[in-house]
Amino acid sequence: MLDRKLLRKEPLKVAEAAKAKNEKIDIDRWLEADSARRTLMLQIEELRKIRNQLSKAVSVKKRSGENADEEMAQSRETGTRLSSLESNIADIDNRLSEMEKGFPNIPDPDVPLGGEENNVVLRTWGEIPEFDFQAKPHWELMENVFQPEAAGRIAGSNFILFRGWAAKLQRTLISWMLDYHIESGMEEIWAPFVAKKESMTATAQLPKMEDDMYKIDRDNLYLIPTGEVPVTNLYRDQLLEEADLPVRLCGYTPCFRREAGSYGKDNRGLNRVHQFEKVEMVRLEHPDRSEEAHEELLNHAAGMLELLGIPYRILLLASGDLSFAAAKCFDIEIWSAGQNKWLEVSSIANFREFQARRGNMRYRPAGGGKQQFIHTLNGSGLALPRLIISLVENGQQADGSIKLPSALAERMGVEVLR
RNA sequence: GGAGAGGUGGCCGAGCUGGUUUAAGGCGUACGCCUGCUAAGCGUAUGUAGGGGAAACUCUACCGAGGGUUCGAAUCCCUCCUUCUCCGCCA
Numbered sequence: 001m002l003d004r005k006l007l008r009k010e011p012l013k014v015a016e017a018a019k020a021k022n023e024k025i026d027i028d029r030w031l032e033a034d035s036a037r038r039t040l041m042l043q044i045e046e047l048r049k050i051r052n053q054l055s056k057a058v059s060v061k062k063r064s065g066e067n068a069d070e071e072m073a074q075s076r077e078t079g080t081r082l083s084s085l086e087s088n089i090a091d092i093d094n095r096l097s098e099m100e101k102g103f104p105n106i107p108d109p110d111v112p113l114g115g116e117e118n119n120v121v122l123r124t125w126g127e128i129p130e131f132d133f134q135a136k137p138h139w140e141l142m143e144n145v146f147q148p149e150a151a152g153r154i155a156g157s158n159f160i161l162f163r164g165w166a167a168k169l170q171r172t173l174i175s176w177m178l179d180y181h182i183e184s185g186m187e188e189i190w191a192p193f194v195a196k197k198e199s200m201t202a203t204a205q206l207p208k209m210e211d212d213m214y215k216i217d218r219d220n221l222y223l224i225p226t227g228e229v230p231v232t233n234l235y236r237d238q239l240l241e242e243a244d245l246p247v248r249l250c251g252y253t254p255c256f257r258r259e260a261g262s263y264g265k266d267n268r269g270l271n272r273v274h275q276f277e278k279v280e281m282v283r284l285e286h287p288d289r290s291e292e293a294h295e296e297l298l299n300h301a302a303g304m305l306e307l308l309g310i311p312y313r314i315l316l317l318a319s320g321d322l323s324f325a326a327a328k329c330f331d332i333e334i335w336s337a338g339q340n341k342w343l344e345v346s347s348i349a350n351f352r353e354f355q356a357r358r359g360n361m362r363y364r365p366a367g368g369g370k371q372q373f374i375h376t377l378n379g380s381g382l383a384l385p386r387l388i389i390s391l392v393e394n395g396q397q398a399d400g401s402i403k404l405p406s407a408l409a410e411r412m413g414v415e416v417l418r
Numbered sequence: 419g420g421a422g423a424g425g426u427g428g429c430c431g432a433g434c435u436g437g438u439u440u441a442a443g444g445c446g447u448a449c450g451c452c453u454g455c456u457a458a459g460c461g462u463a464u465g466u467a468g469g470g471g472a473a474a475c476u477c478u479a480c481c482g483a484g485g486g487u488u489c490g491a492a493u494c495c496c497u498c499c500u501u502c503u504c505c506g507c508c509a
Contacts, residue, residue, distance in 0.1 A: 038469085045469070045478045052440080052478090055490045059437040068489080075489040196499090239428065364428075368448065371466075 001357040002103050008034065017106040020113055020319035030099045037092045044085050051078045101207055105354040107319045108328040118318035122330070125302065126311030129337050129394050137338035138392045139269035141400060142166055146270070158259065158267065158274045160385065165417045169391070170277060170384055172411050174252050177279045177381060180304055181250035186281065189251035191230030194221040199233040202359030204325035214256045223256035227280030228378045235284060235374075236359040242366040245374065246293060247284035250381065252277070270385040271343070277384040283377040284361065287353065290375035294350040298330045301346050301381045308405045310390050311335040313342060327352045330379075334386065338393035343386040348379030392417075 007014055011027045018025040054075035061068040112118045139146065145166035151159040162170060182188055200206040200222055205213065214223040224230055231251050240247070255278050259267075266272060281301070285293045298314065305312045315331040322329055326349040333342035353373035356362070362371040395403045401418035409415040 041478085042469075048478060051490080055437070058489060062437075072489040077489095079489070198499090241428085368464085 001100055001354060002106070003357070004034070004100075007031075007100075007103075014103065014106065017319075018104055020107055021104045021322055021324070022115075022320050023102070023104045023324070025103055026099070030096065030103075033092050033096050033099070037089060037096065040085055040089045040092065044082065044089060047078055047082045047085070051075055051082065054078065101201070101358075104324045105327050105351065107322055107326075108350075110316075111322065111328055112316065112318045113320075114318045115320035116318065119321055119331075120316040120318070122314040122316050124311070124313040125306065126309065126335070128311055128335055131337070131396070131398075133398045135338050135340075135393065136396060136400070137269065138336075138389045141338070141392050141396055141402065142269075148269075156274075158272070160270065160273050160275065165412075166388070169388060169408075169412065169417070172408065173384060173387060174277060174279060176408065176411055177304060178250060178252060180307075181279070181281060181300075181381060184248075184300060186248040186250040189231050189234065189249050189282075191227070191234065191251055191253065193224055193230070193253055193256075195224050195229050195233065196221055199229055199236065202236050203229050203232050203355050204358060205229060208324050211260055212258050214258060224253060225257050226255050226380075227251050227253035227278055228282065231280055231282040232355060232376055232378065233359065235361045238361060239371065240284070240361075240363040240374065242286065242363050245284060245286045245363060246289070247282075249282040249284075250279060251282075252279050254278075255383075270389050271339075273385060279381050279384075281348075281379050281381040285375045285377060286363070287372065287375050290350050290352060290377060293375075294328065294330070294348065294377055297377060297379045297381075298332070298348050301348060301379055302332060304382060305332070305334060305345075307407045308391065310387075310394060310405075312345075323347075323349065325349075325351050325354050327354065332382075334390045336386075336389050336393050338389075338396070343389060345382050345386045345390070346380035349377065351376045351378075 002014060007027070007030060011031055015025065015027045018027075054071045057071045058068040058075065061071065112120055139148075145162060145164045147161045147163065148157070148159075151161035154161065178188055194216065197206060197220065200213070205222075205225060209225065213225055215221070216223070230253065231249050234249070235247065254275055256275050259272060259274060281297055283293050283297060302312060302314065312332050312334045315333060317326075317329045317331060329347055329349040331344050332346040332348070334345045335341075336343050352375050355376045356373040361374050361376065363374050364371050391404070391408075392402050395405070397403055397416075399418075401416050403416055404412060404414070406415075
């Protein structure tokens with residue numbers, strides 16, 4: 001949600017931002033409705049004032065036993081006029097807030113314009129592995145432990161079924177990553193894996209992503225598409241003290257995505273699935289410090305890949321590739337040696353006050369003064385399937401076995417998976 | 419799933435037989451005073467949002483959310499959300 005004052009003062013800026021994000025919005029229609037609303041509001045407040053005065057007069061007269069019929073009649077008449085104006089303004093309010101929910105966040109000034117092709121590679125880390133044999137994709141290397149046909153029988157296509165070492169590897173990674181975050185001072189959250197409409201709206205999955213989410217109609221719940229939703233919503237409608245900031249959280253959740261219309265392209269094996277596991281990092285930050293917190297989250301996430309020895313690169317997303325709610329976003333991509341391409345394994349975004357406004361998340365400044373919206377940030381730390389792809393494909397040996405990085409070998413109890 | 423009780427300003431909490439409460443009181447917080455001592459006491463201020471005014475100030479809305487009744491609703495009625503207690507069911 002954007003500040004109404006900003007919409008009034010700089011409608012052009014908002015319109016340009018939406019265009020940069022390829023969102024269609026009609027700011028003129030909003031401005032029109034907003035000014036109609038304010039005119040109406042003045043009239044309504046005036047009528048309410050009159051009615052309040054009449055009510056008080058009635059009250060005083062009745063108490064002293066006088067007749068108040070005249071005031072009551074006037075008040076009734078005022079009330080009739082009021083209720084017609086009030087129903088008008090309610091309509092306008094609905095229209096305004098519907099429109100506002102569809103206004104995307106404004107990209108930061110340092111975000112490059114344009115589509116995905118304008119993403120900027122900020123840096124690359126690690127050596128791309130070379131093999132003296134033909135490298136295989138993960139679905140071949142994992143034939144015995146990753147069985148999509150079995151998952152299909154259970155839940156339908158594009159779900160994951162792991163068995164044996166793959167199942168254990170996933171569990172071990174989740175636990176290893178959580179420990180890594182906790183050690184850096186984050187608090188672990190275990191939250192619900194379903195969320196209601198209000199929560200989805202606060203973090204801005206709704207209204208835009210409705211069709212990409214699984215919904216349980218009977219109970220009006222959505223399966224969460226990312227841990228961002230429940231973990232950020234932990235602070236929806238909450239007021240923090242400045243001293244409470246920053247709030248640093250992490251948590252494991254599965255993520256459910258319908259991926260409607262994405263069949264056929266790049267979705268073989270583990271590349272794109274309906275349910276995947278993820279450890280999420282969430283940060284609530286003082287507005288003055290969200291910029292550096294953003295970098296910090298990025299480096300923290302990348303640190304895990306360095307411990308695992310996985311080559312990665314950092315992208316600064318261009319405006320057209322930014323999500324609806326993000327002001328700025330870094331993607332981390334890791335190398336897939338069996339498919340010879342980069343895979344997105346983490347998106348780390350600064351939403352500034354966009355989500356905080358929607359979810360009413362504020363803090364009170366230490367020296368007193370007006371309550372302020374906090375800044376929210378989050379990032380994957382990390383998403384499991386693609387991490388597993390990389391570990392398996394990059395660690396493959398000539399005989400089809402997988403050599404584990406030492407950080408994991410210790411936890412898995414073996415150095416080679418076969 | 420059934421029955422019952424709640425949801426009031428940052429927190430606690432009164433009001434809930436409709437109108438001098440446009441929310442008492444307490445805690446917390448801020449400033450000041452007093453006290454010579456890591457304490458206490460006293461005074462004043464202190465919800466959020468929007469509008470008007472140079473300013474003192476003033477108007478409007480908000481008592482979980484939304485509707486309704488009424489001249490007038492925190493207070494009455496309805497729907498929903500949510501918390502707790504008991505019963506049932508269940509890993």
